[in-house]
Amino acid sequence: MIVGGGFAGTTLARALAPRLPSGWQVVLVSEESYTTFNPMLAEVVGASVFPEHVVAPIRQMLRPGEASRFVMGRVTGIDAVRHRVMAHTLAGPQEIAYEHLVLAFGTRAHLGLVPGLEQHALPLKLVGDALFIRNRVLQRIARIELERDPAERRRLGHFVVLGGGFSGVEVAGALADFLRSAARYYPQVRPQELQVSVIEGGGRLLAELPDSLGQAAARSMRRRGIAVRLNALAAEVDADGVRLAGGERLDAATVICTVGTRPNPLLDALPLPRLRGRIQTGDDMSVCGQPGLWALGDCALVRNEATHAFAPPTAQFAVAQARALARNLTACIEGRPTQAFHHVSRGMMATTGHLKGVASVFGLRLHGLPAWLLWRAYYLWRMPTAGRKLRIWVEWTWGMLFPADITHLRFTRTSEADAEPARSAEPLSRIQPQP
Secondary structure, three states: OEEOOOHHHHHHHHHHHHHOOOOOOEEEEEOOOEEEOHHHHHHHHOOOOOHHHHEEEHHHHHOOOOOEEEEEEEEEEEEOOOOEEEEEEOOEEEEEEOOOEEEOOOEEEOOOOOOOHHHHEEEOOOHHHHHHHHHHHHHHHHHHHOOOOHHHHHHHOEEEEEOOOHHHHHHHHHHHHHHHHHHHHOOOOOHHHOEEEEEOOOOOOOOOOOHHHHHHHHHHHHHOOOEEEOOOOEEEEEOOEEEEOOOOEEEOOEEEEOOOEEEOHHHHOOOOOEEOOEEEEOOOOEEOOOOOEEEOHHHEEOEEOOOOEEOOOOHHHHHHHHHHHHHHHHHHHOOOOOOOOOOOOOEEEEEEEOOEEEEEEOOEEEEOHHHHHHHHHHHHHHOOOHHHHHHHHHHHHHHHHOOOOOOOOOOOOHHHOOOOOOOOOOOHHHOOOOO
């Protein structure tokens, strides 16, 4: 049984099912019916793709049959003695028996790092977060057209991204492109009233990449008007902006958070060895002192024999761990010895905006258009079905020829159509039409 339908869980299920001896079955339990390709969430924010393009149905990926089964439900408890998992499914509470249990349920966004972050910042962790941010951006631009106070217009048009890692850099670049493309449809909004800022506590962007590529990313973003603030820490977030640790204040109506993770709440109920908030495993991804229990992906702390360091919580390593664990589980079932996890990174890459990116692949450092094309080619290849690959390729091609889609998707139901509109968070006296 596999708990979790992310990169690690679905890759493991697909790799393990064909290897299993007769009479064995893979059961994957996930509270969502799809896998989210998190590296592409910035593409949703920037309207480069539709939200449904960055998710893949788990049933379609697994092709359930005799060797595999998918259960949509939330795991509420684990009885390691009886080898039972308690899950709340669409049919109510159920107990599901297992012989081997793999924990691959990832992590959650942590909004308790900075005072006010949970109340006023927008996390970017799920596809729903990406769509909400995109709608919020469109609302802000529309509000600017109705506002006469110059200071308030600048605050509404200022978008602050917390974190200069992969997610922060990519969403800032996508957001800047989206604002520039959408501005043509808002003639009363001046370009200088729209600003994107990135706040990074370290000395450079993309600390996981070589220093030269982090600097190249910063130069690329600054050339396009994105304010990159290094060695800057957010001390407090409120409804009107961000206060930095040095006392400086950034007035902004929208703060996007791409930093901080916390363990899945299920982990708190399990008496498992933990280090740095993640499950501590052996070199073969078995959980220490727990026969038949395994862990991988973001929720696990797995040592990489190739580097003698812990594997980073990235999609590339989650996929590599899943394939290695499929071999180890098969070996364990057949009575053969398991192997330590060993993976040499192929490289890492990030986009910094339309036609721009940075990449380090097999020691080769790229930036600009080649890195951007490589990023798109890689994630297009990672998509699970030919149909989804074609849809994304068509959408990306369309986006290179035509302006970004500025549709504000509200998903209003018929029963809600005549309901009283929600009151604005701002006093009506501050919203005045342009003369």
